[in-house]
Amino acid sequence: MLKPLIKPALLFCIIAITVACYLPGLTGHFISDDGVNIRINPFLKIDNLNFYTLWQAASSGGVSPLNRPISMASFAVNHYFFGMNPYYFKAINLAIHLINGMLVFMLVRLLLRLHLRIRGEADDNTASWIGLAVAAIWLLHPFNLTGVLYVVQRMTSLAALFTLVGLALYLYGRQTLLNGNRSGFFAIGAAIFVATPLAALCKENGVLLPLLILVTEATLLRWSASDRASRRMLVAIVGLSVVAPLLLGLFYVLKTPDLILGGYVWRDFTLPERLMTEARVLWFYLHMIVLPSMGEMGLHHDDFLISRGLLSPWTTLPAMAGLLLLAAGAFALRNEQPLITFGIVFFFVGHAMESTIIPLELAFEHRNYLPMLGILLPLAYYVLNPRVHLPSVRIRRVAFLLLVILFAGLTATRAQQWGDTLMMRMLEVERHPRSVRAHTDLATLYKNLPPTSREDEIELYNKALFHFQQAAENAPSSIAGLINILAMNAGRRLPVDETLIETLEQRLATVPFGPPNKNTLIGAVRDIASGYIVVNAVTIDRLYRAAMSNPLLTGSHRSQIISEFDNLPPEIRPKTEPSK
Numbered sequence: 001m002l003k004p005l006i007k008p009a010l011l012f013c014i015i016a017i018t019v020a021c022y023l024p025g026l027t028g029h030f031i032s033d034d035g036v037n038i039r040i041n042p043f044l045k046i047d048n049l050n051f052y053t054l055w056q057a058a059s060s061g062g063v064s065p066l067n068r069p070i071s072m073a074s075f076a077v078n079h080y081f082f083g084m085n086p087y088y089f090k091a092i093n094l095a096i097h098l099i100n101g102m103l104v105f106m107l108v109r110l111l112l113r114l115h116l117r118i119r120g121e122a123d124d125n126t127a128s129w130i131g132l133a134v135a136a137i138w139l140l141h142p143f144n145l146t147g148v149l150y151v152v153q154r155m156t157s158l159a160a161l162f163t164l165v166g167l168a169l170y171l172y173g174r175q176t177l178l179n180g181n182r183s184g185f186f187a188i189g190a191a192i193f194v195a196t197p198l199a200a201l202c203k204e205n206g207v208l209l210p211l212l213i214l215v216t217e218a219t220l221l222r223w224s225a226s227d228r229a230s231r232r233m234l235v236a237i238v239g240l241s242v243v244a245p246l247l248l249g250l251f252y253v254l255k256t257p258d259l260i261l262g263g264y265v266w267r268d269f270t271l272p273e274r275l276m277t278e279a280r281v282l283w284f285y286l287h288m289i290v291l292p293s294m295g296e297m298g299l300h301h302d303d304f305l306i307s308r309g310l311l312s313p314w315t316t317l318p319a320m321a322g323l324l325l326l327a328a329g330a331f332a333l334r335n336e337q338p339l340i341t342f343g344i345v346f347f348f349v350g351h352a353m354e355s356t357i358i359p360l361e362l363a364f365e366h367r368n369y370l371p372m373l374g375i376l377l378p379l380a381y382y383v384l385n386p387r388v389h390l391p392s393v394r395i396r397r398v399a400f401l402l403l404v405i406l407f408a409g410l411t412a413t414r415a416q417q418w419g420d421t422l423m424m425r426m427l428e429v430e431r432h433p434r435s436v437r438a439h440t441d442l443a444t445l446y447k448n449l450p451p452t453s454r455e456d457e458i459e460l461y462n463k464a465l466f467h468f469q470q471a472a473e474n475a476p477s478s479i480a481g482l483i484n485i486l487a488m489n490a491g492r493r494l495p496v497d498e499t500l501i502e503t504l505e506q507r508l509a510t511v512p513f514g515p516p517n518k519n520t521l522i523g524a525v526r527d528i529a530s531g532y533i534v535v536n537a538v539t540i541d542r543l544y545r546a547a548m549s550n551p552l553l554t555g556s557h558r559s560q561i562i563s564e565f566d567n568l569p570p571e572i573r574p575k576t577e578p579s580k
Helices: 003-027 034-039 051-058 069-082 086-118 124-139 151-178 184-200 204-221 228-255 258-266 271-290 316-332 338-350 373-384 390-419 421-431 436-448 454-474 480-491 498-510 515-529 537-548 555-566
Strands: none
Touching: 003 086, 003 124, 003 390, 034 151, 034 515, 051 069, 069 086, 069 151, 086 124, 086 151, 086 204, 086 373, 124 373, 124 390, 151 184, 151 204, 184 204, 184 228, 204 228, 204 338, 228 258, 258 271, 271 316, 271 373, 316 338, 338 373, 373 390, 390 421, 421 436, 436 454, 436 480, 454 480, 480 498, 480 515, 498 537, 515 555, 537 555
């Protein structure tokens, strides 16, 4: 009588455990890119929900060509109901993560049902149990924490939500087709032509949905249909949804190569160096997914060693060869063990945008939020499926349960650390001592902590100064440390340090002006405009002219900097833009 309720009850328990693990982390502050994108973004601070206000908020992203409007609008709605309290931003992120976990369960169950049915091994019970197992290990995996507690990465989790909805819709349509009902094409069409743009409007890697559908078909479903006409139509729809955008994108990139290559002007690595480094980054991701290490995880991985050659560091060539062997193995196993092939290819495709040629930063944990599913599904299937070596199934199930418990413990521990902002930032510096962002975040916290005495005030200032200086020394191509020292001294009405200004001028005039430097300067100018920090007009003019003289500050980044300086009060606003 109660048997049908066991699986829903277990899913509810998994969700409750996930909430319990994450609750301590909801008390943390906004961090890193949360500042410029959310905390000091004036367009998100709305007091009504009319179309124009929401449109302005949705268009305020500025982090990509699409502006990620759905994500930005969600931040504005968050502010409308709860104010700029980070607790509620993180709570909504957690709710999205829980919904995604339920979608993972539905998706895996549907996928395995179809796959096993096509192979003549239909087993709905196994599909449901493995769906629960994958949902549990995915929801509780500590590597997914930054996709939840790093507020701005709602962009990642929302894109994943629509991608998971799209994949589930597609599988529902495929199931309908296999049953001989062509109405399944409506669900298939909605998956490709509705869910894909919705996912992409949250974050650009949402456009990978049709390619993930193609991977699913090519490895597990094998274009099975009740009749040839349906099969041909299926191939045409999926093929067109993949090939047309790929050809269009390839044509656009070849016609305007600066779209990709131009971004490397302000990076400290080249395109070949990025590709070599990403081979090592992908192995780091795989290691963290299968055997996560608290000491190696972190909010920032800007200290990841760049590969300057095939043997510099020496692990570069083995990493590249290893990925080729992994791909070859996936191809060789496509018929005998298609789930392994599916998992490996799903993981690679999930990283196709953020871990290949686009000049993004080298490594972030949240990039694995969805691709991780490709590794966890075959892991759960081969560990828990009784068809795989029946005598050892009990031992394997106990081992899997212990792994889930371990992941829950790591996530709970990590969430507790993130809930204490000072502890979290101190650990980030301890684990990533070469990270510019880790030192900057810790120094900023010391700068803003209220002192309890004059001695405490001096100690906090010296700690902040030390970590800002470490940030400046760790990355000569970054302005973050120097800008923050300037802001901190200005906030304390200390005399202008001429050496600091000269060094900052030199960097502003020469450093690559990518998003990190651009956002640092924008944040400082906004704080000056709001009166949070006070800098005299002469200093502002010197910094502005130094930035404008930088030949690497071009295009939209240049326009954004000019616009921010134009928003300063008239008495301190630079009068004219220097000639380029």
